[in-house]
Amino acid sequence: MKRNAVRGLAYEEELLFEISRPGRRGADTPALDVPAVDAGLLLGELARDDVPGLPELSEVDVVRHFTRLSTWNAAVDLGLYPLGSCTMKYNPKVNERVARLPGFAHAHPMAPAEQNQGLLALCFELEQWLAEISGMDRVTLQPAAGAQGELAGIMMIRAYHERRSDAARNKVLVPDSAHGTNPASAALNGYDVIAVPSGTDGILHPDAVAECMSGEIAALMVTNPNTLGLFESHIAEICDVVHAGGGLVYGDGANLNALLGVSRPGDMGIDVMHYNLHKTFSTPHGGGGPGAGPVGVKEHLAAHLPTPVIVRDGDGFAWDHDLPHSIGRLHGNHGNVGMLVRAHAYICALGAEGLKRSTELAVLNANYLLARLRGHYHVPIDRPVMHECIVSDRGLAETGVTTMDVAKRLIDHGYHPPTIYFPLIVPGAMMIEPTESESLEGLDRFVDALVSIAEEAKTDPETVRGAPHHTRHRRLDETRAARRPVLRWQPETDST
Amino acid sequence: MLARIGVPTIDALFACVPDELRLDRALDLPTGRSEQEVLARLGALAAQNVDAEGTDWFLGAGTYAHFLPSAVDALISRAEFYTAYTPYQAEISQGTLQAVFEWQTMMCALTGLDVSNASMYDGASATAEAALMAIRITRRNRVAIAPGLHPHYAQVLRTYLGGLGAEVVRVDEAGPPALGDDVACWIVQQPGFLGTIEALPAHAEAAHAAGALLIVTVTEALSLALLQAPGDAGADIVCGEAQSFGVPMAFGGPHLGFLAGRQKHVRQMPGRLVGETVDTEDRRGFVLTLSTREQHIRRERATSNICTNQGLCLLVATIYLALLGRRGLRELAELNLAKAEYAKQCVRAHPALDLAHDGPTFNEFAVRVPGSAPAALARAREAGAMGGLDLADAAPDLGPAVLVCTTELASRAAIDRLVGALGGDAG
Numbered sequence: 001m002k003r004n005a006v007r008g009l010a011y012e013e014e015l016l017f018e019i020s021r022p023g024r025r026g027a028d029t030p031a032l033d034v035p036a037v038d039a040g041l042l043l044g045e046l047a048r049d050d051v052p053g054l055p056e057l058s059e060v061d062v063v064r065h066f067t068r069l070s071t072w073n074a075a076v077d078l079g080l081y082p083l084g085s086c087t088m089k090y091n092p093k094v095n096e097r098v099a100r101l102p103g104f105a106h107a108h109p110m111a112p113a114e115q116n117q118g119l120l121a122l123c124f125e126l127e128q129w130l131a132e133i134s135g136m137d138r139v140t141l142q143p144a145a146g147a148q149g150e151l152a153g154i155m156m157i158r159a160y161h162e163r164r165s166d167a168a169r170n171k172v173l174v175p176d177s178a179h180g181t182n183p184a185s186a187a188l189n190g191y192d193v194i195a196v197p198s199g200t201d202g203i204l205h206p207d208a209v210a211e212c213m214s215g216e217i218a219a220l221m222v223t224n225p226n227t228l229g230l231f232e233s234h235i236a237e238i239c240d241v242v243h244a245g246g247g248l249v250y251g252d253g254a255n256l257n258a259l260l261g262v263s264r265p266g267d268m269g270i271d272v273m274h275y276n277l278h279k280t281f282s283t284p285h286g287g288g289g290p291g292a293g294p295v296g297v298k299e300h301l302a303a304h305l306p307t308p309v310i311v312r313d314g315d316g317f318a319w320d321h322d323l324p325h326s327i328g329r330l331h332g333n334h335g336n337v338g339m340l341v342r343a344h345a346y347i348c349a350l351g352a353e354g355l356k357r358s359t360e361l362a363v364l365n366a367n368y369l370l371a372r373l374r375g376h377y378h379v380p381i382d383r384p385v386m387h388e389c390i391v392s393d394r395g396l397a398e399t400g401v402t403t404m405d406v407a408k409r410l411i412d413h414g415y416h417p418p419t420i421y422f423p424l425i426v427p428g429a430m431m432i433e434p435t436e437s438e439s440l441e442g443l444d445r446f447v448d449a450l451v452s453i454a455e456e457a458k459t460d461p462e463t464v465r466g467a468p469h470h471t472r473h474r475r476l477d478e479t480r481a482a483r484r485p486v487l488r489w490q491p492e493t494d495s496t
Numbered sequence: 497m498l499a500r501i502g503v504p505t506i507d508a509l510f511a512c513v514p515d516e517l518r519l520d521r522a523l524d525l526p527t528g529r530s531e532q533e534v535l536a537r538l539g540a541l542a543a544q545n546v547d548a549e550g551t552d553w554f555l556g557a558g559t560y561a562h563f564l565p566s567a568v569d570a571l572i573s574r575a576e577f578y579t580a581y582t583p584y585q586a587e588i589s590q591g592t593l594q595a596v597f598e599w600q601t602m603m604c605a606l607t608g609l610d611v612s613n614a615s616m617y618d619g620a621s622a623t624a625e626a627a628l629m630a631i632r633i634t635r636r637n638r639v640a641i642a643p644g645l646h647p648h649y650a651q652v653l654r655t656y657l658g659g660l661g662a663e664v665v666r667v668d669e670a671g672p673p674a675l676g677d678d679v680a681c682w683i684v685q686q687p688g689f690l691g692t693i694e695a696l697p698a699h700a701e702a703a704h705a706a707g708a709l710l711i712v713t714v715t716e717a718l719s720l721a722l723l724q725a726p727g728d729a730g731a732d733i734v735c736g737e738a739q740s741f742g743v744p745m746a747f748g749g750p751h752l753g754f755l756a757g758r759q760k761h762v763r764q765m766p767g768r769l770v771g772e773t774v775d776t777e778d779r780r781g782f783v784l785t786l787s788t789r790e791q792h793i794r795r796e797r798a799t800s801n802i803c804t805n806q807g808l809c810l811l812v813a814t815i816y817l818a819l820l821g822r823r824g825l826r827e828l829a830e831l832n833l834a835k836a837e838y839a840k841q842c843v844r845a846h847p848a849l850d851l852a853h854d855g856p857t858f859n860e861f862a863v864r865v866p867g868s869a870p871a872a873l874a875r876a877r878e879a880g881a882m883g884g885l886d887l888a889d890a891a892p893d894l895g896p897a898v899l900v901c902t903t904e905l906a907s908r909a910a911i912d913r914l915v916g917a918l919g920g921d922a923g
Contacts, residue, residue, distance in 0.1 A: 016598050024821035027565045033908040034838035039722055039830055042837070043856055046693050048724050051604025056821040061565055062818045066811075069591035071574035077575035083584075091579055094531045099746075100569075100590055102549040103542030110557050110885055111546060119747050128591055132524050144617035145804040147791070151656075158659055161516025184791035188628075189659035193796040213517035231512040260509055263517045278804065286809030287592040288768065290750030306655070328655035332558065332620030332648045332737070333748020342796050360506045361829070364497060367509055371501045384503075384512055395786050422792075440497060446603030447506030455735065466776075468796035472585045474775040478586070481773035482783040485762065487611050488601040 001108055010472055013068040017489050026062045036286050036487050043369035072472055073287070074416040080438055080446050084388045084419035084431025085179065085227055087257045089358075089445055092349065094105035095282065095342035100267035104341050109333035119337065120317035124310045126344045128293075130275055133355070134256070134297030135266025142306045142335040146254060149274025149293030150185035150221070155302040156272055156297060157219045163303075163325060166246065169218035169344075173247075175204055177228060177423040182221045182252060191218060198425060201240060202228045202381040206237045211446045213245035223252040224265065227423040227431065229366060229385035231258075239269025248272065256280045256437070258363060261356025272297045281343035292327045292339035306330040361436035365443060369434055372447040376454045376486075387431035401457035401464045404426040409456070409467035413449035458487040498626060503742050527881050535664050539602075550747065552881035552910040556690070556860050556901025558619065558646050558715040558888075559748060562742045563904055564630045568742045575826045578808055586783040592807065593782035596770040599814040606720040607734040608727025609756040613767035615806040616753030619737025620649045623683065623801055624656035625766045626735040626755055630681035630709045632764045632799070637662040638679045640698075640708070643670075644688025646715055653683075664666075674700035681709040681733075686726060689721055690891060690899065691860035694854050700730025709733060717741055717754075719858045722829040733757045742816030752809040766800030828904060832859035837904040839911045848919040852894050860901040862887060862894060865918050872918045879917040881910065 013019075039047045057065070081088035099105065100190065107116055143149035148285040152171070161169050176195045183193040196212055199205045210218060220242045223230040229270065232238070239249045251265045251273030257280045261263070265273050276281045278291035285291070297305065303325040311320045350358065356416050363386050364484040370379065370389040377391035393403040407417035407430070419431040434443060502508055510518070511709045529537065548561040555561075572578060576591060583589030585786055596614045602847045603612035605647050605914060616622035617709040629640045638704055642819040662680075675682055687693045696712065712726035714736035720726075726734045732812040763786065764804075791798040820828060837916035841861050843849045852862035865872040869886040876883025885899040898918060902911060 009771075013594075015594070015601075017601065020821075023823075025824045027557065027821075027824050028906060029824065030563075030731075032831060032834060034834050034911075037830065037834040037837045039833055041832070043723070044694070046695065046724055046856060047722060048728075051825065052606050052818075053820055054602060054825060056823065057818055058512045059567055059819065062815065064569065065818070066577075066595070066815055067574065068821050069570075070574040072581045072590035072594075073576040073592055074585070074588040075576045076579035081579075083581060083583070086581055088581060089693070095532055095735060096573070096578075098538045101542035102547040103545040104538075105744040105746050106561070106881065107545040107747040108548065108553075108555050109559055110556060110743050111882060116544075116747065118541035118673055120914050121544070122541050130504055137757075138670050144621070144806075145802070146845075147801045147803045148621070151801060155623040155655070155659060165813050170758060177802075179795070180717065180791040180795045180798070181801050181803050183796035184794075184798045185719075187796035187798075188656075190661060191659075195511070205808050215664045231511055233514060236514070236517060261519060261523050263513050263519055265623075267519070268517055280554050284579050284734060284808070286579045286802075286806075286808030286812065287580045288582040290617075290802040290806045291804040291811055292750075307651075317700070320607070327577055328658065329620075329648060329651035330655055331644070331749065332618045332652060332751070335748070335749040336617075337747040338744070338750050339539070343543045347525065348537060349531070349534045352523040352525040354528045355525070357521065360509075363500075363509050364506055367498045367501045367503075384509060384717070386512070407585070408587070411585065416588060417585055468587050472589050473590060473779060473781045475779045475782040476586045477773045477776045477779050478594035481500055481783045482788075485785060486772040487597075487769055487785075488595070488604045 011068040013065055013070060015489050016055040016057065016065060018118050019061060020057055022056055024056045026057050031192045056249040076151050079414060080442055081416040081431045082418045083416065084253050084433040087433060088285065089282055089435040090437040091282050091284040092346065094237045095345045096239050096285055099341045099346045101336050117316050124317055126340055129347050130294055131296055133260060134273060134296050135264030136273065137299045138302045138305060139294055139296045139303045141340055142293045142331040143274065143295055144331060145186060145289060145291040146274050146276045146293040147181040149295045150181055150308055151188055152276060152295050152330050153250050153272040156183055156301050157277045158248065159304040159325060159327050160248065160301055161218055169216055171216045172218055173212050173220040175222060175227050176425050178221060178223060179227065179252060179254060185293055192290050200232045202236055204234060206234050207243050209475065210241045213241060215246065216461060217245060217247045219248045221250040221252060222276040223255055225258045225386040227293060228381055228390050230383060231386055235268045253389060254315040258359060260359040261352060262359055266298065277339050282346040283339045283342040290334040290336045290339055295379055330410055340361060359434045361369035365434040365436060365438055368443055368446060369432055373450060376451045388431060390426055393428035396457050396479045398462045399457040401461050403430055405464045405467060406453050409453045409464045410449060411468040412470045415449060482485050525618050528842045546882065550912065551624060553905055554900050554902065554914055555882045555892060556735065557885040559745050560716055560743060560901065561905055562740055563901055564742055564744065565819050567819060568812055570809055570813050573809055577811055579765050583784060586781065589626060590781060593716055593770050594732050595814050596771065599810050599920055600770060603754055603756050607756040608725025609734055611765065612754065613765055613769055615810045616755055616767055618737050618749060618751045618753045618807060619715055620652035622753035623649045624653045624737040624756045626711045627653060627657065627681055627683065628737050629733060629764050629766060630711060630833050633709065633761055634680040636678050636680040639664045640675055640679050640682050641666050642684045643668055644685045644690065645683055645713060646685060646689050649713060662846040672698045675702060675706035675708055677706055679706055679708045681711045683711045683713060684715045685715065687716065687858045690853065690862045691857040693856045693858060696724065696726055696729035696731065711735065716858060718829050718853040719762060722826040738813050741813035743812050750806055750809050750810065752813055753805050762786065764799060767805060784829050808920045831904045837863060839900065839902045842911060842915040846915055847918040852897055856899050860899060863918060864895060864897050864898050866920055867896060869898050875917040875920065876914055879913050881917065882920060883914055
C-alpha cells in the first residue's frame with residue numbers, strides 16, 4: 001500500500017499573547033495630515049485609555065505565527081476531505097481571483113444602485129441560473145448560509161399560511177434522518193417539530209407522511225437525496241400528500257450536488273428550498289464559513305421573499321423595497337456577495353454540461369467507494385447511492401473498535417475523516433462523500449487505508465483505539481473542555 | 497469503475513430517480529468557458545461598479561472603507577485555512593481552533609466581557625441573536641430599541657422575532673428611558689447610526705432597573721479601541737459588526753458578526769465556542785466546546801440554528817488585530833477621530849453647511865446640506881468622491897442631510913474637496 005503522508009516539518013507555536021513583546025507592532029498608520037486630537041480631552045469619560053489585552057508583535061512574528069498555525073490544518077488542497085453532506089469539492093483558484101477584483105471587493109452595499117450596476121447584473125443573473133438549475137421560479141440571495149436560508153424559507157411558509165388565514169398550522173414535519181439545522185430552524189420560527197420515521201429502506205414513504213398530516217402541519221422539510229445518500233424515490237407522491245393536506249414542502253439543498261442537470265427539486269413538487277453555494281457551487285468552506293444560502297421559491301411564495309429584491313429597470317437593474325407581504329429583511333446588506341461572485345464564476349466556467357458532468361462523477365465516485373468497502377465494513381442500507389455512502393462500525397463490534405477510532409486512525413493515514421455518528425438513525429455511522437474532485441487512484445488509496453484499519457482492528461485493536469499517533473496532538477479531551485470551560489487566554493496571576 | 501460497481505453506464509447509476517423526475521433536456525445555462533473567458537466576463541461586470549480603491553470614500557453607515565494590510569490577504573490565502581471546514585476533528589484543525597481562541601480572547605479585551613463566540617453572519621443577525629439570547633435569559637418577550645440602531649438591523653430584528661410572538665418597540669426619547677418590567681433587553685448602538693456617542697453607564701442603569709439586559713450593538717468595531725469598553729460600562733451583551741478589522745466591504749458581505757457576553761450566560765449563547773483542553777499526553781490544545789447548546793446536538797432545543805458561520809472573516813480580523821496590536825489599533829482609532837474632527841471643523845466653518853448634532857462622535861457624523869442631498873452627493877461625485885449616505889430615509893427630520901464617514905483613507909485634501917462640493921462651492 002502506498003502511503004499518503006510521511007512526517008515532515010512540524011512547528012510549535014504559542015498563543016499570540018505569549019509571544020507578544022512590549023513595543024512591537026506589525027502594521028503602521030499614515031502620517032497625520034490634520035491637527036492631532038487628544039481623545040481623553042475630547043471625550044472624557046466616554047474614552048478608554050488602552051486595550052491592554054491586545055498583543056504586540058512585528059509583521060514577521062504575525063506572518064510566521066499564522067503560517068505555522070496553517071500547517072496544523074487538514075484542507076481540501078492537501079487531500080481527500082470526505083466529510084459527508086458538506087461537499088468538500090475542489091475550490092477553483094479563478095474564483096478567488098475574481099472575488100478580489102476591486103469592483104467586487106471594494107464596492108459598498110449602500111452606494112446608489114446606478115453605481116453598482118455590474119454587481120446587480122451579476123446577482124440577477126445568478127438568481128436566474130439557480131432558478132433554472134433547481135426548477136424554482138424566484139430566488140433571493142440574502143441568506144448568509146444554509147441555516148439562514150432555512151429560516152427564511154420557513155418564515156415564507158408561515159407568511160403564506162397567515163395570508164390565507166390558515167394560521168392554525170403550528171407544526172413542522174422533519175424526517176428522523178434530517179440535519180440538525182432543520183428542526184432548529186423550525187423551532188426558531190415558533191413551530192413544534194414532529195419527527196417522521198424513515199422506512200427500513202432508508203427513504204420516506206407517503207404513508208408515513210400521510211399519517212402525520214393534519215390541519216396543524218405547516219410544512220414538511222426534506223433533504224433529497226437524504227443524509228443516507230439515497231434518492232427519495234417517492235418524493236413526488238410525498239409532496240402531493242403534504243399539498244393535499246394544506247401544507248408546503250421545504251427542500252434542504254445540502255445535497256444538490258447529486259442532482260445538477262439530472263433532476264430538479266422544483267419538478268418534484270418542492271415549494272421552497274435553499275442552495276449551499278459553499279457545497280454545490282465550489283465556494284471555499286473557509287474553516288467554517290463564510291458560506292451562502294440563497295433560497296428559491298415557487299411563484300405562490302414569491303410575494304413573501306425577503307426585501308429588497310433586484311428588478312429590471314430600463315436597461316439596468318434596481319432594488320425594489322416595496323413588497324407589502326415580504327417576511328422583511330434578513331441580512332444587514334445583500335448577503336455574502338463575495339461568495340455569490342465565486343459561485344457565479346463557477347457556473348460560468350462549467351456551464352450546463354460541466355455541471356451535469358460534476359454530478360455524474362460525484363455519484364460514480366460514491367458508488368465506487370461503496371462497492372469497494374462492501375465486505376470490509378457493515379453497510380446498513382445496501383442500495384445504490386447518489387453522491388455519498390454510509391458504512392458503520394457494526395462489523396467491528398467484537399474488536400472494541402468504534403467509528404470514532406476508525407476516524408482518528410484515518411488521520412494517521414493522512415485523511416480527514418468522514419462525517420461520523422450522523423445520520424442519527426444509523427448507530428456508528430460514517431458518512432462518506434468523495435465529490436467529483438477525486439481521481440480513481442485517490443479513491444483506491446483511501447479505500448486501502450480504510451480496509452487496512454478494519455484489518456488492524458482485528459489484529460491490533462489497541463493501536464486503532466489509541467489513534468491518532470502521528471499528529472501534532474493526540475486525542476483531545478473534549479469532556480474536560482466542556483466541564484471546565486476555558487474560553488479565552490488570561491495572564492497567569494501571581495498566586496502568592 | 498462501472499464494472500466494479502456492476503452497472504453498464506453512468507446513466508444507470510441514476511435508476512433510483514423515477515423517469516418522470518429525470519430532466520429530459522439540458523439545463524438552459526450558458527456553455528462552459530475557459531478561465532481566460534471567465535475572467536474577461538466577470539472583469540467586465542466588476543468594472544461597472546464604483547469602488548473605494550479608485551475614489552475618495554466617505555460612505556460608511558455600517559460598512560467601512562479601511563486600509564487593508566498586505567499580510568492579511570497573504571495569510572488567509574493559505575489553502576490550509578480557506579479550504580478547510582468547521583474544525584470538528586480537533587487533532588487536524590488546531591490551526592483554525594487556536595486562531596478562534598485568540599479571536600475570542602481579543603474580543604473579550606475589546607468589549608470588556610468574559611466570553612466571545614466564534615462569529616455570527618453579520619452585525620444585524622448578531623443583534624437579533626443577542627435579543628433572542630436576552631429573551632431566553634429573562635423569559636420576557638419585549639425588545640426595546642434605541643433610535644440610533646442601524647435601520648437595517650432593526651428590520652432584521654423584526655424579521656427574526658416575527659415567528660416567536662416577541663415584540664420590538666422603538667423608544668424615541670433621547671437618553672436612557674424608563675422601561676417596563678416586561679422588557680427583555682434594551683438595545684443601544686454605540687456610536688449610533690448617525691455617529692453620536694452615548695454615555696453607556698446610564699443606559700445600563702436604566703436597563704437593569706427594569707430587570708432587563710443592556711445590549712450594545714457596534715457597527716464600527718474600530719471605535720472599541722477608543723471608547724469605554726461596553727462591558728465595563730455595564731453592558732450584558734456586546735454584539736455587532738467587525739468588518740472594520742480588515743474585511744473588505746465586498747458589497748456588504750461576507751462580513752463578520754460578533755457576539756460577546758458574560759460567563760454566567762454562556763450556556764444561553766448562540767454559535768460556536770472554542771475552549772482550551774489537553775490531549776492524552778497532557779499537551780495544551782483546543783476544541784469546539786459547549787456544543788450541547790448547538791443544533792447538531794440539541795436540534796429543535798438549540799440556542800440557535802446557526803451552523804456554518806463566518807470563519808475565514810474571523811481569521812482576517814484575528815490577523816488584522818495581531819498586526820495592528822495594542823498600540824497600532826489605538827493609533828488608528830485616534831487617526832480616524834482626528835480626521836472626523838477636522839472634517840467637522842471644515843463643515844462648521846462652511847457658510848452653507850451645518851452639523852446635525854453637537855455631541856461627540858467617532859469617525860462618522862451627519863451634515864445638513866443646502867438644497868437637496870442627492871444634488872449635494874452628485875456634486876461630490878463630480879469632485880471624485882463617494883460623499884456619504886443620503887439620510888432622507890433614515891433621518892427625514894433632519895431635512896436634506898448626508899452621513900459622512902472619515903477613516904484613515906481620507907486625506908486632508910480629499911476632505912477639503914468634499915466639504916466644498918457638499919456646500920455647493922464652484923469646482
